[in-house]
Amino acid sequence: MTYDGLDVEKIRKDFPVFSRELPDGRSLVYLDSGNSSQKPNQVIxxxxxxxxxxxxxxxxxxxxxxxxxxxxxxxxxxxxxxxxxxxxxxxxxxxxxxxxxxxxxxxxxxxxxxxxxxxxxxxxxxxxxxxxxxxxxxxxxxxxxxxxxxxxxxxxxxxxxxxxxxxxxxxxxxxxxxxxxxxxxxxxxxxxxxxxxxxxxxxxxxxxxxxxxxxxxxxxxxxxxxxxxxxxxxxxxxxxxxxxxxxxxxxxxxxxxxxxxxxxxxxxxxxxxxxxxxxxxxxxxxxxxxxxxxxxxxxxxxxGVGMEAIEAHERTLTAYALDALRELPGLRLIGPDTTEGRGGTLSFTLEGIHPHDVGQILDDHFGVAVRVGHHCARPLHLRFGIPATTRASFYLYNTTGEIDALVRGLHHVQKVFA
The missing domain is CATH 3.40.640.10 (Type I PLP-dependent aspartate aminotransferase-like (Major domain))
Known part of the structure; x- marks a missing residue:
């Protein structure tokens, strides 16, 4: 897996957390780096x-x-x-x-x-x-x-x-x-x-x-x-x-x-x-x-990885995620809907479904870790008239396949609450 010159498969091997197996044999999909990133062996x-x-x-x-x-x-x-x-x-x-x-x-x-x-x-x-x-x-x-x-x-x-x-x-x-x-x-x-x-x-x-x-x-x-x-x-x-x-x-x-x-x-x-x-x-x-x-x-x-390469990789992931999330009916993106002047953090709501339920189902059934809540930015959520959002945030170790897993999980959430 190479994105914009970034060898993500090699990078992921540096992070021991990605070698663990979740219950029922699921792989971890970690989309919560805006909250806290994972740590490579070199730091540990x-x-x-x-x-x-x-x-x-x-x-x-x-x-x-x-x-x-x-x-x-x-x-x-x-x-x-x-x-x-x-x-x-x-x-x-x-x-x-x-x-x-x-x-x-x-x-x-x-x-x-x-x-x-x-x-x-x-x-x-x-x-x-x-x-x-x-x-x-x-x-x-x-x-x-x-x-x-x-x-x-x-x-x-x-x-x-x-x-x-x-x-x-x-x-x-x-x-x-x-x-x-x-x-x-x-x-x-x-x-x-x-x-x-x-x-x-x-x-x-x-x-x-x-x-x-x-x-x-x-x-x-x-x-x-x-x-x-x-x-x-x-x-x-x-x-x-x-x-x-x-x-x-x-x-x-x-x-x-x-x-x-x-x-x-x-x-x-x-x-x-x-x-x-x-x-x-x-x-x-x-x-x-x-x-x-x-x-x-x-x-x-x-x-060593290169900040320019990390930035380019995240821009690719963000563009892919923005396109992928548009296919979900009832999804409201809170924030810019293009990659211009934005980073790899996407917060959204699903019509009629509380973000806490979204996060719980994604974690329990798909091994997808996102953050839910007001993300220590309650005044911003009040500005948009919502109590909370679901947030997916990307980093150098994420892949488009993980975004696909997020979208599959969100489709499942919508079916559960249909």
Whole structure:
């Protein structure tokens, strides 16, 4: 099985989960990578080896294991920086997930410890998000406006699942614009450059939630136009428990520490402390050492496959899936119905059938794993007047045959409820 130069059969052999047999001899059809991706042997083995023979705490121990562990941890930072085109490794901050990275940024605004006018926030100031955001890019800003009296504004979403971009939403009172690079429900890839240009014209900072884009497309942060970018490891064939915040160096320098503790300090007295330079200023305590090293191995794996090839493969799968789903009567796609400006995430409803029933039958009878619910994007589902959707999301290890299995399963679901 070769798609757009990608040897999917070879890739699938790297992922042990695809060798397992489900009850009744069924094969696993995993179409839930937008939720969390599967892990290749290369990542699993790297983490196991480090735990077995190299493990020690980082940045502290003056012995061989400490040096090996620190070198491996910092090497992972180098790999991530290269993967996303960061101008400096010191602009890469390790967090436990994208949610923590987004909260870290939100914490900086309206903080009395910050004198930089870009981060001062109070009544009359504005934060701009969008209606398609994951809860992780909504709730931190709601909490922030509750603390500061600032105003939360948002872009709407068009009927076909595109960002309803109105540049007038961003004003001279806007302090930050925080939007998804790619929607986790719609698959929509947002016009980041256009939004960032307007934001910067108005003096605002731009934060991107890139959790759904970095695993699937070549991303160069130096060209995006954003000031800060958050993403997570578990969606890009890496482990859970590790995320990344990239930020322009001078922006990170201006931000206060998010957590206090060991390793984020320069010096401590009983009445005050000074802080380590970035990125360590934001990495208090023992970090997710093995998880970061696993993320480095994931970066190596994806780089070896080639992000351009992964993107092309997913575009082929998405086009095939869009055509295949059109044959199902009563299916409503929530999101763009073409491959233009979208990724390999397809959310839909079946008329008269609750998505939870769809997911259960697909799993029980066909071994097809999809996600059902509001996908941590309830406001978006309210926008479309639905409580939930069924979501199929593709990655480098998926095939058109698996899409065929999904469609067969959906036909069966419709027969059950006919």
């Amino acid at each position: 083995d790297t983490m196991r080896e480090h735990l077995a023979i190299h493990y020690s705490n980082v940045g502290r121990a003056m012995h061989l294991l400490g040096a090996e562990s620190t070198d491996a941890y910092e090497s992972a930072r180098d790999k991530v920086a290269g993967f996303i085109g960061a101008p400096s490794r010191d602009e890469v901050v390790f967090t436990k997930n994208a949610s923590e990275a987004l909260n870290l940024v939100a914490y900086s605004f309206g903080n009395p410890a910050v004198t930089d006018p870009r981060f001062t926030l109070g009544p009359g100031d504005e934060i701009v998000i969008s209606e398609m955001e994951h809860h992780s890019n909504i709730v931190p800003w709601q909490l922030l406006v509750q603390r500061t009296g600032a105003t939360l504004k948002w872009f709407g979403v068009t009927d076909d699942g595109r960002l309803d971009y109105d540049p007038g939403v961003i004003t001279e009172r806007t302090k930050i614009v925080s939007i998804a690079h790619q929607s986790n429900v719609l698959g929509t890839v947002n016009p980041v450059a256009e939004v960032a240009a307007r934001a910067h014209e108005m003096g605002a900072l731009v934060l991107l939630d890139a959790s759904q884009s970095v695993p699937h497309h070549p991303v160069d942060v130096s060209r995006l136009g954003a000031d800060l970018v958050a993403f997570t490891g578990h969606k890009m064939v890496g482990p859970s428990g590790i995320g990344v915040l990239w930020g322009r160096a001078e922006v990170l320098d201006a931000m206060p520490p998010f957590l206090g503790g060991g390793e984020m300090i320069e010096a401590v007295w009983m009445d005050r402390s000074t802080y380590a330079p970035v990125p360590h200023k934001f990495e208090a305590g023992t970090p997710p050492i093995v998880e970061a090293i696993g993320l480095g191995a994931a970066v190596d794996y994806l780089t």
